[in-house]
Amino acid sequence: MTSTTPGAQQPILAPPAAPPSRPRTAARSHAQTVRGLLIKIALLGLVDAVALFAMFVLVMRESWLIFAIAAVVTVVINVIYLRPGWLPAKYLAPGVFFLAVFQIFIVGYSGYIAFTNYGDGHNSTKEDAIESIIANSLTRVPDSPAYRVTVVEQFGTYGFLVTDPDGETLLGTPDQPLEEVDAEEDSTGKAVAVTGWTSLGFGDLLANQSIVVDLSVPLSDDPNDGALRTPDGSSAYVYTSDLVYDEAADSFTDTTGGEVYVDGGDGAFVNDAGRELQPGWKIDVGFENFQRAFTNEDIRGPLLSVTLWTFAFAILSVASTFILGLFLAIVFNAPHMRGKKIYRVIMVLPYAFPGFLSALVFLGLFNEQFGFFNQVLLGGASIPWLTDPWLAKFSILFVNLWLGFPYMFLICTGALQSIPEELSEAATVDGARPWAVFRLIKFPLLLVSVAPLLISSFAFNFNNFNLIYMLTGGGPRDVAAGVDAGATDILITLVYKVAFGEGTGRDYGLASAFAILIFLIVATVSIVSFRQTKALEELN
Amino acid sequence: MKVTSRSFTITGALAMSAIVLAGCTAPAGEPGGGSEEPQFEGSLTVWVDADRAGVLEDVAAAFEDERGVSVELVTKDFGAIRDEFITQAPTGNGPDIIVGAHDWLGKLVQNGVVAPLELGDKASEFQDVAVTAMSYEGQTYGLPYSVENIALVRNVDIAPEAPETFDDLIAAGQAAVAEGAAEYPFLVGLDPTAADPYHLYPLQASFGAPVFEITADGTYDPTTLALGNEGGEAFAVKLREWGQAGILNTNISGDIAREEFVAGKSGYFLTGPWNIPAISEGGINYAIDPIPTAGGETATPFVGVQGFYVSSESENQLAANEFLVNYIGTDEVQTALYEVGGRAPALLSAFEAAQSDADVAAFGAVGAEGVPMPNVPAMDVVWSDWGSTEVAIINGQGDPVELWRAMVESIQSKITG
Amino acid sequence: MSNPFNTEQGAQVGDRLNPLVAGSGPTDRAARAPRTVQTADGRLLPTRRRRSFPRWFADTGWRHLIGVVMLVFAAFPLLYVLSASLNPTGTLVGSNQLFRVVDFSNYVELFQRPQQPYAAWFLNSLVIGLVTAAGTVFLGALAAYAFSRLRFTGRRVGLLTLLLVQMFPQLLGVVAIFLLMSGIGEIFPQVGIGTQSGLILVYLGGALGVNTYLMYGFFNTIPVSIDEAAKLDGASHAQIFFGIVLRLVAPILAVVGLLSFIGTFSEFVIASIMLTDPQTQTLAVGLYQFVSQETSRNWAIFSAGAVLAAIPVMALFLYLQKYIIGGLTAGSVK
Structure with a gap:
């Protein structure tokens, strides 16, 4: 059915072409x-x-x-x-x-x-790193007993009222090692109060919990005996630390071996042997990431073939989805056609399902032995759709066509509406064939409004990480050749492998540097193409 | 000028309305002189996935009643928790507690976002493997709550006897196929591009080739790869043999393996407890056996542990510790978590109670032999090369031993950077 | 909120607008009228049926052929999803025997999980999607109008910038959005992390982008003479824009609205950072939780949820079709 607005069919709404009177409008x-x-x-x-x-x-x-x-x-x-x-x-x-x-x-x-070393191991500030190193280096003395404690306070000083395993009651603060004291005990024999000090209830503990968990009361004058700390405010354990932080020298000293770790300038404490303490912290590194990006062997080796495939993939994806989408938009733009509404809605289906779900379904359909394509359509053939380098490329393009054509179909359907029927009708009257009408009149007009979208679609596919990652993971990969890049790896997936899959883990700094470089490529291509659309626009 | 005066009027009107509105939206002033008692104002924010949120709601309510600290449960997609936590914790706006898998731990420590957790005397109440898994470089960081591992699931109607060795399994499986009782001698879900080193690991371990050398204190030494030892190479040779004999097939994905086993097409399925509901609903008469050895030593599966971590940036360390150790670490909660997720509890008393379920007991018996999956950050690097090499070997590309050596070399160079 | 695509309102605006397009209107209608009558009028149908098959085929028949082929192409892979959704122990592609079991228990279960409030997700997605779509259309149309009708320095650079900004690989977008929104949330808790309004604001940040181009191209095809005629009549620029131009570009507004709705509806990454309470989450975020953990994937329930989630998208498209296809066309070029 042709769907025109109801108003268009009402003769009342087609007044004579006289301009409305001025006063009325003005009012x-x-x-x-x-x-x-x-x-x-x-x-x-x-x-x-x-x-x-x-x-x-x-x-x-x-x-x-x-x-x-x-x-x-x-x-x-x-x-x-x-x-x-x-x-x-x-x-x-x-x-x-x-x-x-x-x-x-x-x-x-x-x-x-891109100008920092942000990534795994360099995740936060130096203060956070120091705190973490200190916390992680505190270890409970093996087989040491648990002490029951009550946290007490006097004039803003906090301390532990300790009941040791032998039932002795002791009191100590961070500055004052444990000493025996007479204290009030509860029915279990745990010391709960001492004169001159206020005992903290659970609510007080919570209200001061950052102080309480940091309280460290030495057992004796000898620091090597360790110190009591409480994780919960009611029991304490003896901890020793094998790393001591010296604030003045900004260094950690290993008490067991005497090694000194200093700030090496790379965002980590490092000793003479080059061993780093974890975690490090985030620092600015200038252009170092870009330098690494340019000198990375894992990228440089396969760079040419990967770049070629990236361009081929992006261009072919845009071309195939656009051609199919445009074709369908034209096919279903027929006024007489019945049921086109239904066809149109079905066309949008691939767009209405989560992309990763569709990719997983295709992964199954392409299965060499059990997949629908081989087992049912091709009667039991064993075509390696995803494991042969060339077929995998084809399969990727095929799935991307399926995923992408509804978008192109929608925008072409919309854009076609801006092309006045009169133009093509006039041309048809003049004897032009439908193909010529399309090629010479409709298509150029259409291109004016959708060209920027094609450029943007190109850019999107240039960085279409998800599709490649879900379908082939960049493979198939020639394991024997010792190259990480697979046959379907595009630049962004290769960058992912290099920046996130080597050494210490995810290196956001390096990845961002790569991202900027890729952006420069895409932007250049886009700007050049954009110039062309200006030319297109001026044709009209 | 008319325009100017109009603009002036508008500006005036605007200023008025802005002031009025701002007045309306401004926060109520400081609460007047508070009570004397120090009242804890904060609350614990816990990231959980949807499955576990239900159980935690009850225990959170109990914690609030008894301890006066409210617990805010934030439902997160489990797969996203690790990375979001690493990026959000340093901002100070992250959660106090997260639920997570034990193999995240290395990465969490590397990024300094997780705080040590003192289990105190409670440590002995958990399965040893669970506490070991939650430890990194000698320090315990998390409260474990579940333990899971794979085992051999056998269709008793096709394979009445539990196999002693993997060769027995192959022989019995192939006999069943020859008789027409089965279609596949053996099933395990593999990926066409990444195989599945996790599922194949027990077989590899039976050749005496763990991923990293295990140090005296039972933890992994992430700097020394053990993959490349003689056992590893022997395993590579066997992989090729199994691939050619059709015992291993990279076209059989996890989904396919499960469908085919549920359809009664194979006697053996190497899988975990997560597939048991489907197998039992499918009416298969099954038994759960230890994984038969292929290389002579015990075929130990990787054990996966899940638990709760406290953020190093948490302002509520004490409350968080209390909540985990004394509320989540109880028999009641561990059992409830087991009932909702089907994962065997890490707390011994709850684990023992769960033994009444024959499946849990059987998987647990297999897991007792297992080692925790390595939780060192370097594992991220290992998985990908490991998997793609296994695919190449199974599918008959190149020489298995050479491929294996190349893999070890590649992993080694990536770890050292 | 008023719906820009509201039919009644549209008719009113059309009313008001008609005199202005009168010059081109009749030609347009003349071209259309006979066809409309022909298809709408039942009595004329027998005439059409008597046409020979080859002629019918050459005219519309082949279109149906393509329609059917595309129907299979577009829908076939999704049958696997449908099949999995009807099988209580279903796997996604474990078998090629589709619809071996047909059982609606997954659909029932979908609405019975207190921790996974599917109905709430559905509603949230609808509201967030519609509000974002309306906002995107509005902001985009304003900008497209400026780029199309007004000449100012930096116009082409501005257009180019819009295109390029969207191309920047947002590797760390998630981290940046978290930092930004938790900062904003400290000042305005109403739009901070955990709020749907905050999520909508983030989505509106993408309102100017490729969609603006689509509208810009369409605006360019509306003759400037229409604006000028209205201006002569004393209409202000705002009246011209809201009263006249927006009506004329209805098809593209509908397309952009639909694209934005679909985009928002399926957006996962930002939504999962922003929405933390299950009751406020969207379908994309909520559904994914059924399958994100490798060892406890529930494809059956997930598939059922995905099938239902596709319905609003299709319904909206069905509803918008009349604006996309049948909107008042400008009628003539400059």
């Missing part, structure tokens, strides 16, 4: 201006209120930089909408605001990471 226009003004004031007032509130909070927190940014943005927004003129800014501001906050920030952050 209505005036009324609407007042309403528009009110809406504008209300909206802008709302924005300002939110901004004012944010700035208030920022002042309380003394985040001056963000406060300044917020203030400037608020002023700019108000100026844009209050000042007459600057029409483009009025229309662009809302979208650009969201773009700036949520996209530019992400791009900026990813860019910044």
Whole structure:
């Protein structure tokens, strides 16, 4: 059925082509201006209120930089909408605001990471690293007994009231090793209170828990005897540490071997033998990641073949999905055709299911021995769809066609609506064949509006990590050749293998550096293509 | 100018409305002079996956009642917990506690996001393997709650006898195929590109080739690969043999293996407890046996342990410790967790109680021989090369021993960086 | 919220708008009218049936042939999902014997798990998807209008930037979004981590992008003469935009709305960071939990959930089709 708007069929709605009378329009226009003004004031007032509130909070927190940014943005927004003129800014501001906050920030952050050593082992600040090393080096003395403790406080000093396994009661603080003391005991014989000190109940313990878990009361004057610490506020154990941090020298000393670990400048404490303490911390490393990216042997070896396949994959994916999508859009754009609504809805199906689910289904369909393609369609053939280098490439493109054509179908269906029927009808009357009408009239017009989307689709597929990763993992891989790159690896999957699969684990810094390099490639291709669309646009 | 005066009016109106609105939204001022008693205001944030959230809700409520600390359960996708935790903990906005697998531990320690957990005298109440798995470089970090491993599942109607050795299994399996009683001599789920080193590991271990050398204190030494020893190479040769004989088939994925076993097409299936519900619903008369040895030594499977970790950035270490050791580490909760997830409890008393289920007991008996899957960060590097090499060997590409050596070399170079 | 695609409203706007497109309107309708009548009017159908088969085939028949082929191509792999969803112990591709068991227990169970509130996820996804789609259409249309109708310095650079920003590989996007949203959440807890409104804001950050291009291209095909005529009548730029232009580009608004809805509906990564309480999660986040743990994958329930989740997408497309295909076309080029 042709679906036109109901209004289009109503003769009443087709008044003569005379322009409406001016006074009437002006009156209505005036009324609407007042309403528009009110809406504008209300909206802008709302924005300002939110901004004012944010700035208030920022002042309380003394985040001056963000406060300044917020203030400037608020002023700019108000100026844009209050000042007459600057029409483009009025229309662009809302979208650009969201773009700036949520996209530019992400791009900026990813860019910044490329200049750091952020990744596994270098995950946080130096303070956090030192704290972690200290905490991890504390070990409970093997087979040492558990001591029952009550945490006590006196003038802001916290200490342990300890009942040792022999039933002796002792008191100590971080500065004062344990000493015997007379204390009040409960029915189990546990010392619970001592004169002059306040015992902490569970609620007090929780309220001061960061102090309590850091309390370390030495057993005696000899630090090698270890110190009591409590993980829960009611029992304590003897811990010794084989790593001692010296704040002044900014170094760790191993008490068992005497080795000294110093800040080696690479974001980790390191000893003379080159052994690093875990964890390290995040530091800025300048262009080091880029240097590593350029000199990485695992990338350089297969670089040419992988780059070629990346381009081939991206271009063929865009071409195949676009051609099929456009073809279908045209096929189902027939006014007389019955049931096209249903066909159209079915076309969208592949788009409506989670991509990884579809990829897993295809993985099964392509199975060499049990898959539907070989077992049912080809009567038991054993074609290695995913394990032969060339067939795997084909299979990837096939699945990507399946996944991607609905998108192209949708945008082509939409874009076709902008092409006036009169144009092609006039041409048909003039005797042009349908193919010529399409090729010479419809297609160029269509291309004007979808060309940027094709460029963007190219960029998306250039970095289509998920598809490759789920379907083949970049394989098949020639294990004997000792190369990590498989036959279907594209640049981004190869980068993933190198930056996340070697050495200490995930290296976000290196990965970001690679990402920036890949972005430069894609951006260059896109800018060049974009120039072409400008040329296209000027044709019209 | 008309325009200017209008703009002026708008600006004025705006300022007014902004002030009024801001007034409405501003937070209520500081609460007036509080009570004298120090009251703990915070709450524990725990990341769990949906399966376990239900059980934890009850224990969280109990904790809040008895200890006055509220527990906020955040449901996360299990697979995403590790990486999100590593990135979020340093910001100070991460959770206090996460649920996780023991093989994440190395990575968590490497990134300094996990705090040691003192189990105290409670440690002896857990299965040894569970506590070992939750330890890294001599320090205990997590509270274990479940232990699981694979075993040999046998279709009693096709294979009445438990095989002594893997060769016996092959012979019996092939005989069943020859008689037409079965279609496959043996089933194990493999991946066409990555095989499955986890499932094949017991067979490899029976040749005396663990992944890393095991040090005197029973932990792995991540710097010394043991994969490449003679046993490993002997295993590689056998892999080729099994691949050619059709015992191992990389086209049989986990899904296919399960379907075919449930359809009664094979006598043996090397799998874990997670497939038992389907097998039992499929009406298969099954038994769970130890994995038969292929290389002479005991075929020890990897044991996987799950548990709870405390964040090193947590402001609530004491409450978190209390919650884990004295609430999650109880018989009641461990049993409840076992009932919802079907994984054998790590707490001995709960584990013993769960022995009344014959399947749990059988898998547990096999796991008692097992070693924890290595939890060193270097494992990430090992899996991928290990798997793709196994695929190549099973599918008859190149010389098995050479491929195996190349793999060891490649892993070694990646670990050392 | 008013629905931009509301039929009644549309008719009203069409009303108001008609005089302005009058110049082109009749031509358009003249071209359309006979066809409409022919298909809509039952009495004329016998005439069509009497047409010879080859002519029918050359005209529409082959289209059906392609339709059927595509139907198989598009739907076949999904039959596996459907089959798995109807089998209580189903695996995704364990067997080629589809529909061996047909049992709706998975669908029933889907709604009976207190920890996995499927119904709530469904509703959340719908609300978040629709709000994001409406916001994306609105922000995108504003920007596309500016790029298409107004000339200003930096216009082409701006267009190019929109294209390039989306191309930056967002390897660390997740980390950055977490940092950003937990920061914003400290000032406005209403839009911080764990809130759906915060998630929608993040999604709106992507409103200007390729979709803007699609609209931009479409806006370019609307004759500027229409704007100018309205301007002569004293209409303000806002009136022209909201009252006239938006109606004329309805097809592309519908397409962009649909694309944005689908994108949001299936978005997983950001949603899983932002939404922490099961009651607030979306379908994409919730469903994935059924299969994320290797040893306890529940493909059967997951498949049932995925099948149901596809319905809103298809329903929305079915509903929007009349705007996409039948929207008021501009009628003529400049």
